[in-house]
Amino acid sequence: MKYDIMIGTWAWGAGYNGSRMVFGKKTDEQTLIKTFKKAVSLGFTKWDTAAVYGMGSCEKLLGKLTGGNSDIFISTKYFPGKKFRSGALEKSFGESMQRLKRDQTDLFWIHTPNNLNRNLSEAIPHIKDGRIRSIGISNVSLENIKSAEKLLAKAGLKLGAVQNHFSLLRNDQQPVIDYCNNNGICYYAYMVLEQGALAGKYNAKHHFPTLSMRNFAFPKSKFRKIEKLLGMMKDIASKYGIDASQIPILWAIEKGAVPIVGITKPEYAEKLAQALKFRLTPEETEMLTAEARKTGIRQQGMWEPQ
Secondary structure, eight states, X not given: OOOSOEEEOGGGOOXXXXXXXXXXXXXXXXXXXXXXXXXXXXXXXXXXXXXXXGGGHHHHHHHHHHTTOTTSEEEEEEOOOSSOOTTHXXXXXXXXXXXXXXXXXXXXXXXXXTTHHHHHHHHHHHHHTTSBXXXXXXXXXXXXXXXXXXXXXXXXOOOOEEXXXXXXXXXXXXXXXXXXXXXTOEEEEEOTTGGGTTSSSOOSSSOOXXXXXXXXXXXXXXXXXXXXXXXXXXXXXXXXXXXXXXXXXXXXXXXXXXXXXXXXXXXXXXXXXXXXXXXXXXXXXXXXXXXXXXXXXXXXXXXXXX
8 A cells, every 4th residue: 555645854864964963863774774665565655855854865875775766756855045056956956866866856846935936947947858757845935836836837837746844833834735735736744743742752851852953943841832732642542542643644634734754763654554544533633723722832943934
């Protein structure tokens, strides 16, 4: 069985913007290899990465694991700077393909809306010749999406996907999700578990590693605000016999998004496959939404424009 879930590899990288810096933990390559094999065997064939994840190290490992296997759906990204640089997208794309051991990618993202239309224009030749099978934009507003659609339509092309931050603690995306679903654009949600804050493993007493970006983004004071939400997640998970970490993922699916779920251990893939056998009820979805709203938290990454 193949699942309409994307597996994320942000936590796979090393060095700057890698696993230790962002998550406070160093990943073991042999464990990641086992994780990949287990996930694929369970039906998770869609994988998401980016040039900036571990500054290329995630792409390199994924390329080693896939070996150009066309059965594995790969999405990767170009992170544009604030100042537009002609040829930068072309250079980044070529380097990504080299690391991924591919000539083409299933989905290619403009990682931020910096100079969005100019960067999209540079991607158009790659889309037309098939090197980019589908084009996506990330961290964008509804206005960005409509602008991108107009530009691509002039070239006879269509926007394939949007990838934004969406979770129980960042639930302001419904108009964007609805627009995408009504216009044939796949909406992917990243950080559905808020880098582990909604996984049920951590709390105010058992906190994130001190020297990590997620520790600064989600301090103990925020964990105290989500205690009731975490308790509700645990209760609902018990009803289905699944891990509480899977509840925010199922919630995102009910809201119309395709979750991007980061996994670093084989057992995480098994938990995800088990959870996807179930659907939350409308009542459970609304209960979680209401409890999350009570926290007053609107989580935002430092890289997000708004």
